[in-house]
Amino acid sequence: MSEANVQDQSVQPASVEPPEPSRLSQGIAEFFKSPAAAIGFIMLVVICCLALFAPWIAPQNPYDLMQLDIMDGRLAPGSESMTGMVYYLGTDSQGRDILSGMLYGLRTSLMVGVLSAFAAAIIGTTAGLFAAYMGRRTETVIMRLVDLQLSFPTILMALMMLAILGKGVINVVIALIIAEWATYARTVRSTALVEREKEYVEAARMLRLPGWRILFKHLLPNCLAPVIVIATMQVARAIGLEATLSFLGLGASVTEPSLGMLISTGYQYLLTGLYWISFFPGIALLVTIVSINLVGDRLRDVLNPRNAS
Numbered sequence: 001m002s003e004a005n006v007q008d009q010s011v012q013p014a015s016v017e018p019p020e021p022s023r024l025s026q027g028i029a030e031f032f033k034s035p036a037a038a039i040g041f042i043m044l045v046v047i048c049c050l051a052l053f054a055p056w057i058a059p060q061n062p063y064d065l066m067q068l069d070i071m072d073g074r075l076a077p078g079s080e081s082m083t084g085m086v087y088y089l090g091t092d093s094q095g096r097d098i099l100s101g102m103l104y105g106l107r108t109s110l111m112v113g114v115l116s117a118f119a120a121a122i123i124g125t126t127a128g129l130f131a132a133y134m135g136r137r138t139e140t141v142i143m144r145l146v147d148l149q150l151s152f153p154t155i156l157m158a159l160m161m162l163a164i165l166g167k168g169v170i171n172v173v174i175a176l177i178i179a180e181w182a183t184y185a186r187t188v189r190s191t192a193l194v195e196r197e198k199e200y201v202e203a204a205r206m207l208r209l210p211g212w213r214i215l216f217k218h219l220l221p222n223c224l225a226p227v228i229v230i231a232t233m234q235v236a237r238a239i240g241l242e243a244t245l246s247f248l249g250l251g252a253s254v255t256e257p258s259l260g261m262l263i264s265t266g267y268q269y270l271l272t273g274l275y276w277i278s279f280f281p282g283i284a285l286l287v288t289i290v291s292i293n294l295v296g297d298r299l300r301d302v303l304n305p306r307n308a309s
Contacts, residue, residue: 030302040294047288051106058100059085062257068095074269077276090276092265098276101257102284108169108258109288113239116176121231123177124184129215129223131185132192142185149182158241162250169258172251176238187230191223225303232296236289243285259285 032038050057060067072081072095080086089098131142149157161175195201196219204214239259245251246260247267259281266277 027302031298034298034301036294037298040291040298043287043291044295047106047291048110050103051110054100054103054107058097058103060097060100062096062101062104063255065255070095074274074277089280092262092277093269094265096257098262098280101262102259102281105257105259105262105281106284106288108252108256109239109242109260109285112169112173112176112242112258113235113292116173116180116238117231117234119173120177120180120234121184121227124181125188125220125223125227127181128185128188129192129219131189132196133211133215133219139189143189146182146185146189149179150186154179154237155241155244158245159248159250162245167250167253169252169256172242172245175245176241179241180234180238183234184227184230187226188223191226192219195219195222229296229300229303232292232299236292236296239285239292240289259288 032041055061062068069081072087072091073093075081075087075091077088077090077098078086079090085097087097087099089102091097092101127142127146131139152160157179158172158175161178162171165171165174201214201218204218242251242258243260243263246258247264249264252258252261262281263278263285266274266279266281269275269277
């Protein structure tokens with residue numbers, strides 16, 4: 001081989017391998033491999049957008065009593081009022097447009113679900129981390145409280161708290177936080193007990209790092225996967241519980257329409273042929289809970305370390 005050919009080969013650029021995709025992009029790609037999860041995610045995005053832009057989409061503001069006309073009460077879907085407004089899904093007994101009530105009700109239901117799940121996750125996760133890391137008496141006290149909490153059915157605990165606090169959306173959120181935090185605490189504690197014995201925690205202890213840093217900088221990131229899955233499921237569960245409490249008359253007030261309150265309003269008319277008052281809000285509630293559960297089920301599969309290849 002001549003010297004010129006050797007020089008030409010030496011200046012040829014080396015082949016560059018494409019960078020490996022990040023864990024986030026891999027997780028997103030794995031999530032959307034499931035058609036059911038993709039459909040559920042799209043449905044959930046649409047529902048969230050409808051709830052977020054309800055003041056601009058809804059034909060009527062169901063909070064404004066000045067816009068309600070009792071003469072328009074219990075109109076069938078597609079009916080037109082004397083002012084020319086078309087009620088595409090009908091009206092309830094108060095003359096409230098069912099479509100507008102559903103859009104605003106989605107805002108209330110999603111707000112209750114997200115706030116209660118987020119706050120319960122913070123409280124329960126912190127309690128579970130402290131129980132696992134501190135051990136001894138701290139763990140005993142926290143876990144006995146968790147056992148006591150979980151010994152009561154969630155709906156019963158929520159009913160007891162609302163009997164003390166009274167009706168209202170904020171009180172429903174507080175009741176659901178108190179009723180749900182123990183689930184996070186038990187799950188995080190079991191996960192943190194495993195992580196506590198690993199080498200990186202021992203190394204952090206040997207370096208004399210403060211306890212709060214070990215808890216929140218080392219243990220917490222490795223316990224987030226089950227928390228995310230539980231929080232997603234708890235949002236759907238909280239929405240269903242809020243609807244149940246509102247149906248029983250202990251949740252949102254009439255001036256703060258939620259899906260449960262709308263269903264409760266039309267329940268007494270189901271046997272009289274006025275099906276739309278409860279039927280359409282019930283369908284909206286069903287679609288919302290199913291879409292969240294589809295997303296949560298797929299997140300559980302994607303974030304499960306046993307499924308990692």
